[in-house]
Amino acid sequence: MKEEIKPIKTKDEPNLIPHLTIDCVVFGFHDSNLKILLLKWKNTKGWSLPGSVVMQEESIDEAAKRILKERTGLKDIFLRQFHTFGEVKRYDLERHRNLLSHLIERNLWYERAISIGYYALVDYKSVFPNPDEFTDDCEWWDLHDLPTLLFDHKQILDKAHHSLRLELNFQPIGYNLLPKKFTMPELQRLYEAILQKKIDPRNFQKKILKTGVVTRLDEVKKGVAHRAPFLYSFDCKKYQQVLEDGGLFFT
Amino acid sequence: MKEEIKPIKTKDEPNLIPHLTIDCVVFGFHDSNLKILLLKWKNTKGWSLPGSVVMQEESIDEAAKRILKERTGLKDIFLRQFHTFGEVKRYDLERHRNLLSHLIERNLWYERAISIGYYALVDYKSVFPNPDEFTDDCEWWDLHDLPTLLFDHKQILDKAHHSLRLELNFQPIGYNLLPKKFTMPELQRLYEAILQKKIDPRNFQKKILKTGVVTRLDEVKKGVAHRAPFLYSFDCKKYQQVLEDGGLFFT
DNA sequence: ACAAAAGTGTTAAGATTACACCCATGT
DNA sequence: ACATGGGTGTAATCTTAACACTTTTGT
Numbered sequence: 001m002k003e004e005i006k007p008i009k010t011k012d013e014p015n016l017i018p019h020l021t022i023d024c025v026v027f028g029f030h031d032s033n034l035k036i037l038l039l040k041w042k043n044t045k046g047w048s049l050p051g052s053v054v055m056q057e058e059s060i061d062e063a064a065k066r067i068l069k070e071r072t073g074l075k076d077i078f079l080r081q082f083h084t085f086g087e088v089k090r091y092d093l094e095r096h097r098n099l100l101s102h103l104i105e106r107n108l109w110y111e112r113a114i115s116i117g118y119y120a121l122v123d124y125k126s127v128f129p130n131p132d133e134f135t136d137d138c139e140w141w142d143l144h145d146l147p148t149l150l151f152d153h154k155q156i157l158d159k160a161h162h163s164l165r166l167e168l169n170f171q172p173i174g175y176n177l178l179p180k181k182f183t184m185p186e187l188q189r190l191y192e193a194i195l196q197k198k199i200d201p202r203n204f205q206k207k208i209l210k211t212g213v214v215t216r217l218d219e220v221k222k223g224v225a226h227r228a229p230f231l232y233s234f235d236c237k238k239y240q241q242v243l244e245d246g247g248l249f250f251t
Numbered sequence: 252m253k254e255e256i257k258p259i260k261t262k263d264e265p266n267l268i269p270h271l272t273i274d275c276v277v278f279g280f281h282d283s284n285l286k287i288l289l290l291k292w293k294n295t296k297g298w299s300l301p302g303s304v305v306m307q308e309e310s311i312d313e314a315a316k317r318i319l320k321e322r323t324g325l326k327d328i329f330l331r332q333f334h335t336f337g338e339v340k341r342y343d344l345e346r347h348r349n350l351l352s353h354l355i356e357r358n359l360w361y362e363r364a365i366s367i368g369y370y371a372l373v374d375y376k377s378v379f380p381n382p383d384e385f386t387d388d389c390e391w392w393d394l395h396d397l398p399t400l401l402f403d404h405k406q407i408l409d410k411a412h413h414s415l416r417l418e419l420n421f422q423p424i425g426y427n428l429l430p431k432k433f434t435m436p437e438l439q440r441l442y443e444a445i446l447q448k449k450i451d452p453r454n455f456q457k458k459i460l461k462t463g464v465v466t467r468l469d470e471v472k473k474g475v476a477h478r479a480p481f482l483y484s485f486d487c488k489k490y491q492q493v494l495e496d497g498g499l500f501f502t
Numbered sequence: 503a504c505a506a507a508a509g510t511g512t513t514a515a516g517a518t519t520a521c522a523c524c525c526a527t528g529t
Numbered sequence: 530a531c532a533t534g535g536g537t538g539t540a541a542t543c544t545t546a547a548c549a550c551t552t553t554t555g556t
Contacts, residue, residue, distance in 0.1 A: 086311030
């Protein structure tokens with residue numbers, strides 16, 4: 001049975017703030033790679049970031065949280081606003097009107113929208129990807145093997161990735177991208193994925209342990225091939241303190 | 252002769268983007284202190300940051316540039332967007348409606364506005380402060396000796412200051428806050444003002460010179476009491492390269 | 503001549519880098 | 530038994546921090 005697609009009204013609603021949208025870049029970490037959550041628009045080959053409008057009675061942070069809850073099932077997500085995109089002509093409006101005409105009526109597009117970008121850091125395994133009304137697929141994509149993105153979402157994603165790299169030493173990035181218990185090689189591969197370079201494992205371990213932000217547990221990871229690695233967990237208090245005191249200084 | 256003040260219409264104009272504003276934190280450096288440019292609202296004791304609305308046909312960066320040009324007379328200004336403020340209730344709306352009722356009619360206020368914050372770095376001496384239609388004074392204030400600010404502008408300012416500190420090692424901050432030719436002690440005092448701590452002059456000079464971002468000129472500063480200090484200028488190419496290669500790492 | 507700010511070098515401690523072999527486990 | 534990834538120490542180099550006196554100039 002063919003799915004019926006109804007154009008949906010999003011412009012001139014009194015309860016939303018006109019010309020303003022939110023886009024979220026959801027980062028996960030899996031198989032030594034950074035992953036991004038993307039949505040595939042119905043009856044197209046186009047993918048986009050999860051996003052939405054801002055309602056009159058919600059803050060922009062709340063709007064971002066609402067979007068993330070709906071797309072990932074997660075309630076308490078680490079979120080950072082990283083940039084607001086306000087060029088007059090952010091992408092080819094006419095082309096997108098045509099591409100998505102079966103989903104959004106021509107007259108419902110704003111001539112111009114300003115978008116506030118957030119990035120989120122989530123534990124890959126606890127996410128349940130969930131498409132929205134415009135999309136029929138929600139999937140993780142490897143940051144270095146992406147499909148073509150709609151709108152200006154490639155630029156937004158690049159900016160988010162750049163911000164993530166800059167903020168690596170000032171935000172609890174490991175804490176939010178890894179599960180509660182993790183191994184030293186996992187943490188190292190996360191840093192390698194973000195910094196895009198190899199790190200010596202002895203030097204890495206020394207540096208991390210010296211800061212005191214992680215604690216080795218009396219436990220090893222089970223069910224892995226080869227030697228069982230120790231498990232670690234973050235010392236949140238210490239982690240926060242180190243971040244406030246000027247960061248970790250990995251380059 | 253008493254000045255006549257006419258309420259000015261800023262809501263529901265078709266050419267502006269409703270519910271969206273820009274606020275600018277203009278930093279200067281003078282007398283070893285960071286300074287901020289503030290506007291005094293007519294017939295009040297309230298001060299605010301320079302700001303405005305965004306027009307439909309201009310980008311948000313252009314809007315910020317327009318504001319800065321009007322308030323400082325400067326055309327090419329170093330500008331960084333640092334945060335967008337989108338709480339539902341950013342300040343006491345009713346109180347501000349009353350405070351400024353002689354300037355803005357009650358029904359012209361948005362119930363809610365989202366503000367995009369920019370900070371600007373300018374050469375203190377080349378600025379000609381210039382009030383806008385709502386204000387009758389535009390002045391530099393010491394960052395650590397501020398008047399009470401209207402709206403949520405104290406929070407915006409604090410956030411800008413915090414961003415400035417974090418970005419000190421990644422942005423050409425010295426280049427934009429100092430005149431073309433400057434002395435080593437001036438540069439040091441700028442860093443001390445931003446980092447809020449004393450730095451040893453020998454270590455500071457060594458570190459700065461080693462990076463190669465400044466060049467000593469065959470010239471000393473004239474007309475100063477005591478020993479005449481050498482003048483330096485930035486090597487822009489080298490400066491940019493060092494910033495891209497991971498920053499300067501002052502803490 | 504004096505006061506005030508500029509200019510400069512050395513040393514010790516700490517941080518970073520480079521580097522290679524053995525260990526534990528699953529197949 | 531072997532293949533794979535985990536775990537660990539040391540030495541050399543570089544970076545940072547601590548520290549005090551001389552120079553220059555205007556008053």
